[in-house]
Amino acid sequence: MAQAATTPLSDALSDPVQMGWMQGFPPPPDKRITQPDSNFFSFPKLRWSVCHIRELVPTAQVSRGLGAPTPLPYALDESIDALTFTPLNSTSTMTWQDALAANYTDGVLILHQGRIVYEKYRGCLDETGQHAAMSMTKSLTGLLAEILVAEGRLNDNARVSSLVPELQGSAFADATVRQVMDMTTSLAYSENYADPNADIWTYSAAANPLPKPAGYTGPNGYFEYLQTVHKADQHGQQFGYKTVNTDTLGWILSKVTEKDVATLLSERIWQRMGAEQDAYMTVDGIGTPFAGGGLSAGLRDLGRIGLLMLQEGSINGTRLFPDTVVERIRAGANKQHFAQAGYKTLEGGSYRSMWWVLHNPNGAFAARGVHGQTIYIDPTAEMVIVRLASYPSAKNASIDPTSLPAYQAVADYLMKAEQTP
Amino acid sequence: MAQAATTPLSDALSDPVQMGWMQGFPPPPDKRITQPDSNFFSFPKLRWSVCHIRELVPTAQVSRGLGAPTPLPYALDESIDALTFTPLNSTSTMTWQDALAANYTDGVLILHQGRIVYEKYRGCLDETGQHAAMSMTKSLTGLLAEILVAEGRLNDNARVSSLVPELQGSAFADATVRQVMDMTTSLAYSENYADPNADIWTYSAAANPLPKPAGYTGPNGYFEYLQTVHKADQHGQQFGYKTVNTDTLGWILSKVTEKDVATLLSERIWQRMGAEQDAYMTVDGIGTPFAGGGLSAGLRDLGRIGLLMLQEGSINGTRLFPDTVVERIRAGANKQHFAQAGYKTLEGGSYRSMWWVLHNPNGAFAARGVHGQTIYIDPTAEMVIVRLASYPSAKNASIDPTSLPAYQAVADYLMKAEQTP
Numbered sequence A, B: 001m002a003q004a005a006t007t008p009l010s011d012a013l014s015d016p017v018q019m020g021w022m023q024g025f026p027p028p029p030d031k032r033i034t035q036p037d038s039n040f041f042s043f044p045k046l047r048w049s050v051c052h053i054r055e056l057v058p059t060a061q062v063s064r065g066l067g068a069p070t071p072l073p074y075a076l077d078e079s080i081d082a083l084t085f086t087p088l089n090s091t092s093t094m095t096w097q098d099a100l101a102a103n104y105t106d107g108v109l110i111l112h113q114g115r116i117v118y119e120k121y122r123g124c125l126d127e128t129g130q131h132a133a134m135s136m137t138k139s140l141t142g143l144l145a146e147i148l149v150a151e152g153r154l155n156d157n158a159r160v161s162s163l164v165p166e167l168q169g170s171a172f173a174d175a176t177v178r179q180v181m182d183m184t185t186s187l188a189y190s191e192n193y194a195d196p197n198a199d200i201w202t203y204s205a206a207a208n209p210l211p212k213p214a215g216y217t218g219p220n221g222y223f224e225y226l227q228t229v230h231k232a233d234q235h236g237q238q239f240g241y242k243t244v245n246t247d248t249l250g251w252i253l254s255k256v257t258e259k260d261v262a263t264l265l266s267e268r269i270w271q272r273m274g275a276e277q278d279a280y281m282t283v284d285g286i287g288t289p290f291a292g293g294g295l296s297a298g299l300r301d302l303g304r305i306g307l308l309m310l311q312e313g314s315i316n317g318t319r320l321f322p323d324t325v326v327e328r329i330r331a332g333a334n335k336q337h338f339a340q341a342g343y344k345t346l347e348g349g350s351y352r353s354m355w356w357v358l359h360n361p362n363g364a365f366a367a368r369g370v371h372g373q374t375i376y377i378d379p380t381a382e383m384v385i386v387r388l389a390s391y392p393s394a395k396n397a398s399i400d401p402t403s404l405p406a407y408q409a410v411a412d413y414l415m416k417a418e419q420t421p
Helices: A078-082 A096-102 A136-150 A177-181 A199-207 A222-226 A244-257 A261-270 A299-310 A323-331 A335-339 A404-419 B078-082 B096-102 B136-150 B177-182 B199-207 B222-226 B243-257 B261-270 B299-310 B323-331 B335-339 B404-419
Strands: A059-062 A105-112 A115-121 A279-282 A295-297 A350-352 A355-357 A365-369 A373-378 A383-389 B059-062 B105-112 B115-121 B279-282 B295-297 B350-352 B355-357 B365-369 B373-378 B383-389
Touching (some): A059 A295, A078 A096, A078 A404, A096 A105, A096 A404, A136 A244, A136 A261, A136 A295, A136 A299, A136 A355, A222 A244, A244 A261, A261 A279, A261 A299, A299 A383, A323 A350, A373 A404, A383 A404, B059 B295, B078 B096, B096 B404, B115 B299, B136 B177, B136 B243, B136 B295, B136 B299, B136 B323, B177 B243, B177 B350, B199 B222, B199 B243, B222 B243, B243 B261, B261 B299, B323 B355, B335 B350
Antiparallel strands (some): A105 A115, A105 A383, A350 A355, A355 A365, A373 A383, B355 B365, B365 B373
């Protein structure tokens, strides 16, 4: 029953319960997912691991505080499942429901005008679980930075080395905070997950909280690694998606506030948005939260993040930060800088403060993470979609064709439904 | 400024903020507490580590669920600080307040008739933190077992091997579940933390979720280790405090319920007692929660556990389990079996279902953990005391002299105050 390397197991066949991962006391050896030797982040193990990160590595709490959560209101609409759309580069249509399996969806939430109209849990996730947010973590780090900018506590024109002297000898030294926030730094650094020699793997080795292998002489942790990154060309010329920018931004935030990113995220957002669950962040070997990708959180809590962005900084009648924060993010960045990076599924877009801005007619913008994670905010349709997934391959370019048109179809439907009550 | 080996730093001098542990971005190398080489569980690092276990090792969530917490009512009594008592083996008196520093207290909560009369956070702990419960975890595992016994789902007269066939060749095979619950198994196993060759350290190596050292050929995880424990003499003859009993009990619970102990603790207790915070448990390399000592939890949530025991299974007007569960625990076990173990500070006591029963005039019983952890329940005084600490040495025999008489003094005071309103 060998699978061809190019044909991963289907959504149904790779379901983690179906696969039997980590079931039994003890689980049979061939059904265990462990650190460090079982490659827990590879498909199909990934379908279990995305809900169990904390059981595999050390993590820092993102506390929701101690008060009562503020429940999200419901107005469920069962007709969403039957909505159809045409995937990118396709001629036949697909239903919303079919797209769930096509995308190896673990959880999906749709909010319209602040109410939950659709909610589904699949795979490893349920409503009490937390799912890896992957690079959506970046958007929260970027949001925290924009908040500090709006408060005048962080000057986005400052040189990074003026805030983090340890980065003096690195590529980041003469970059501005804004260039880091918008990822227009020019770094000699490859983040091609498909290339086993890419710098991202050296970075991962430095960041791994487990003991370093015998003879390891590389950097230990994010902060040491960032100091080793070299400059490629002039900063500010084009967008280049590199996670190290976000960890540099996290370091900047910690230098400015004297708090780690997990604590900031708790104090500024999680404790104030009516969250139902604590979230958490993975940490490196010296306790630094992974600002570029370490968050795990509940589906509805990520929905609250989306609402907060849709509602320009307010939720449950409470303002968490100035509306200018969202306005600046939503406006996007330089489209020419973005175009040079060649994102075929996001043509005409830009990347601003670690958020993906589509510049489409509805003004949508999104947090996005590998393997299919998204918080998609459509201000025109007053819609938020959160989708958590464990798609076999990392690249969203494979996932967007059955996702972005689906989100637009839901937006169109919700706007139409609104007009014909 | 070298300290003599026998004179640990004082409470004030070992305060983790004062010591500077893990402060700064990054913390200076000599102020880091990391896995695996810095011996994070040794004093004075312990004073930081007890509040940060999850940042050092993988953990499983003990979910509080998603509802609103049920706040505990307050009736604070400032005069408790000045209460005096005479420490065991002492002639001079000490105040309650002075006992806090003497015990390296991180958090203490006193409940009287269901209301908080005293609450203090010190050291690494605050009200949003979780502190290592250490062996108090055992009492929760024992409580879960008693609940299943009361429900008829677990026969405490059954042989262990009938429930866990994997233990057939081990010391536990012909022990009854009750002997495991009361720790009257006879095991060739040493748990003297002061002895570097004690079996507890082999056990710890097996349980460590980090990768095994090169050449390691020992057992991996709790379940494999338990199978290697040999019998010493006949079971049921005397009490012998050995953590492996609790992990065997945890395995039994999982075989019976098909759920791990963290999930059981969440479903049976944490989701139903109005908890404010999730708790968590450390796990071994195959994801097994440490039933014998892995819990970390918030101070007030441990107070809720105490209330639940004081109120014989009910809290906030909800019954979580039959009152017979607490009655059976509180009644204690064979005092002769206990006496042979030679606990000088607990003479006349017994150990029942992983709870310490004092058999004192007030009928007090307690969960206890090394380095000074306790949930102390005094049914006569309608009092619960939770004390979380990071005392330099593990043994409670060093901590009891300034603890047990202090608890009695508070009980006496509360009963007297009640009579003279």
